[in-house]
Amino acid sequence: MSSSPDRLLLELRSVRVPGRNAPRLDDVSLQLRPGERVALVGPSGAGKSTLLAVANGLIRPVAGEVLWNGAAPARSRRRRRLQQALIGTLWQDLRLIEELTVQQNLNAARLARWGWPRALLNLMLPVETTANAEVLARVDLSADLLAQPVTALSGGQRQRLALARLLRQDPLLLLADEPLAHLDPRLARDLLDLLLKQASGRRALLLSLHRPDLLAGFDRVVALRQGRVVLDAAPSALAGHQLAALYRSEA
């Protein structure tokens, strides 16, 4: 399970993404090693979401390189999909499939690795219940929910389900775009702790955050401003006024 410490799960080299007026990302470089937990901070419009979209392959930069596990985007579609399967995203709007059950949503995270027969079977019968119950337990949800439709869950349960689905995908790189934005403080703290706990060993976490008070558990803080990296340091090295300055929007 251990990977060499110098191997990079994610590497951005001088990435540039154009925007309408100013570039959304400009000459951004970033490295993420196994076991690292990195918080992405900055005022809104600084490019946090764009950087995460580049990191999960949704946006292709016009200049620069993105490497996952040391490899550029694969040419063959099949290998590209397997590459994507190792990148997991926790979406701000969760993106659960509302018409399906908890079980089917969890299994949907395995579709990249499954063939058609099992993908179809999942829409008819309970498939891989044990594995699903296990990920539910890891986010403190009861296995009784498996057969429930997603629409029957509460807001907090839905958050956890989205995280459980991410774990079910079993990615190496965990990405999350402001996952705590709409949560009350207690729920936010719980979810963040769960996320931080998952990202250890061979996994790494890159998470964008708008609350400076929650930076404690991270190994590094990367700050963006106007599409550029302006700071990359351990949270302990940051002084209070530095943080406040990062969140202040541009005059």
Next chain:
Amino acid sequence: MTATSAWSWRSLRLAPPLLPLLPALAWLPVLLVLPGLSHGGGWDLIGQFAWSAFNPSLDPLVLGSVLSGLGVTVGIALLGWALSLALGLLGGVLSSRTVWRTAIGSALPAELIRRLLAVPRAMHELLWGLLLLQLLGLQPVVAVLAITIPYAALVARVVSDLLDALPTQGLEALRLGGAPAVPALLTALGPALQPGVISYGGYRLECALRSATLLGVFGLGGLGTDLRLTLQSLQFSELWSGLWVLLLVMLALEALLRALRKRWAMPARFGLTRRSVGRGGREVALGLVLLLPLLVLVAAALGVSPLQLGQLQPLPPWTADWPAVAALPWPSLIGSTLGLTLLAAALAVGSAPLLLLLLAPWRWGRVLIQAVWALGRLWPPPLTALLLLFVLQPGVLTAALALAFHNLGILGRLLLEAEESAPMQAEEALAAAGTGPRLALLYGRFSALARSYLAYGAYRADVILRETVVVGLVGAAGLGSLLLEALSSFAIDQLVALVGVYVLLTLMGEDLSDRLRRRLLAA
């Protein structure tokens, strides 16, 4: 660790995305039976037909006849459509519960008028056309009326349903404030009704063009007549000249209506989002004002006049032999009509999502299915049936295939439109996690679309039941075949009985499809 728990058949439950695909299972028995039905004689004819698609006749004489036929077909469609809209709006207001309750405090007249209007609606325009042909002889007004009568009843139903589904608080407030019934109704419900009516009205124009072509196939004039004659005389190049022109006109009309729907922000026919009141009321009114003189011109050019209604043909002597009518094989006639309906509906409803799923992620696949569906829509089912008879034996299956192809074209386009406007987020998330495009489509947008698509499919099955008469000429295909026979042999007693049974069946089918649709949409 065992990855899966014990399965039992009791835990089998089909998730929404599978439901639209389920009817496609009807292909399995069809494919098993098909080889036995083929007689193999006409494959070279099918080959010639397909080859002629790329080789249409450009003879000025042929093109001239195609264009004049097209003029008649479009004229009939326009007149029938406009009349049916005007009458349908009136009928819709008269059969609205809200309107009667506001006017006289009781919805009873609405219920009565609703029941009455169900009868003209239950008969397909072809049936009306052939009956009116007996009464009035071959005149352009026959085709126009044949479209107007059932369409007006359909529009009336849709309008009254729209009216009764509108919230009535505004209306009640106006009435409490002392406003008289008519102005209050116009103010409170008129603007809210407009987008739905215009969107549906545009759709009816597309239908009218298809119906006018179909009526032509049965000899009521226009391009349809040319199509059938060229097909039966195996002049495939000339046939394709007509088909290509018709295809162009239909696609242009669809594009125009789509653009107008977007411009006026009208709701799609089955969308996931309902839009609010449309813009561009002035443009709509202007359009209507311009339409009137156009309609008068078209009527003059076609020689359609209300005076023709007075010129009744002498009817053949009425000879009723009721015991003979009662001795008809009713159970098997009804059974094969229902079987034909269900089979055609299953093939059409199931094939559209299946094809979309298999081909759509591939860019050219999308273009291909759109082309095939456009052909299916434009192509009158009796012509498909005649074409299929080159290689298949007559019967229910051949008729079902012809009907299915036509309805696949209609359902497929709706599905594609809905698919393009459905939210993409869940599917994007699946793709970002490495899911292939087909599985992402199945789990993503198919989940969201399943119920509304099936609800539309239930409505379509009801339309198909009415349409079974148009493939009656294939023979041995239920009530429709016998009906056409009775018409051509002037067996009026049989005709009356058959039409009666057909209407009853359609009314029951409509009720059943309504219930199914409500259940699907409520869940």
